[in-house]
Amino acid sequence: MSVEVERKFVCNADTLKALEDIGAVCLAQREFKDQYFDSPHFDLTLRDVWLRKRKGCWELKCPMSADKTEETGRDQTKVVAAALCTRYREITDLPEIQHRVREELYGDGGRSSSAEDESWLNEMNLRCFAEFTTVRRSFTLEEDGVQVDVDQADFGYSVGEIEVLIPEGGDVQSAMEKICRTAQKLGVASDQRVEGKMNVYLRRNHPEHYAKLLSAHVL
Numbered sequence: 001m002s003v004e005v006e007r008k009f010v011c012n013a014d015t016l017k018a019l020e021d022i023g024a025v026c027l028a029q030r031e032f033k034d035q036y037f038d039s040p041h042f043d044l045t046l047r048d049v050w051l052r053k054r055k056g057c058w059e060l061k062c063p064m065s066a067d068k069t070e071e072t073g074r075d076q077t078k079v080v081a082a083a084l085c086t087r088y089r090e091i092t093d094l095p096e097i098q099h100r101v102r103e104e105l106y107g108d109g110g111r112s113s114s115a116e117d118e119s120w121l122n123e124m125n126l127r128c129f130a131e132f133t134t135v136r137r138s139f140t141l142e143e144d145g146v147q148v149d150v151d152q153a154d155f156g157y158s159v160g161e162i163e164v165l166i167p168e169g170g171d172v173q174s175a176m177e178k179i180c181r182t183a184q185k186l187g188v189a190s191d192q193r194v195e196g197k198m199n200v201y202l203r204r205n206h207p208e209h210y211a212k213l214l215s216a217h218v219l
């Protein structure tokens with residue numbers, strides 16, 4: 001299991017040029033469809049748990065709370081950097097995903113089914129509530145392990161992400177510092193939190209649920 005530490009930024013016409021200027025190398029451009037699933041009462045997303053299918057593979061993102069390795073103290077720069085970075089555990093092993101989802105919904109892990117068999121979705125009353133396609137350009141930077149994605153979603157929203165993947169229990173503080181340095185080099189180090197694709201999608205397509213997620217401080 002890995003932890004994704006990530007900061008979003010606003011993309012504009014200058015973003016690709018700025019990436020080139022700081023020596024970012026384009027790894028790939030690809031297109032993928034995301035389908036997000038939840039129960040009828042949105043029990044997963046209200047707990048900040050995000051179940052999705054991308055290119056035929058299941059992925060679960062669960063929040064990772066700030067831990068004691070993140071020593072922000074009174075250093076205002078670190079406090080802001082920590083507030084702007086999200087940290088989520090990413091689970092891609094299907095039996096583990098099913099176990100976690102069952103735990104979230106029913107408080108018990110239960111049995112798991114095979115990858116081909118999607119009856120578990122019906123069993124847990126999970127339905128697709130969001131579906132959109134993204135064109136993503138991915139860049140890598142010389143700085144160890146920093147990836148920058150520039151996303152264009154098919155509902156007319158574009159956003160950038162600076163991300164570092166670390167192993168579970170890895171150094172979150174150092175990941176956030178790398179992200180911060182990259183944001184500064186790119187000229188996108190605003191102290192405003194930038195909305196992800198899902199925020200915008202939900203505000204437009206599920207305004208009631210969006211309002212609940214805001215009230216629950218998930219978004």
Ligand code: V4E
Pocket residue numbers: 004006008050061086088151161163193194195196197198199218219
């Ligand atoms: C974690 C999360 C959601 C699930 C989608 O996560 P996101 O990182 O936005 O996905 P994507 O496709 O852009 O990147 P990838 O997974 O390919 O790296 S939807 C909302 N959240 C929570 C969340 C939040 N509270 N604040 C911000 C800025 N982003 C996400």
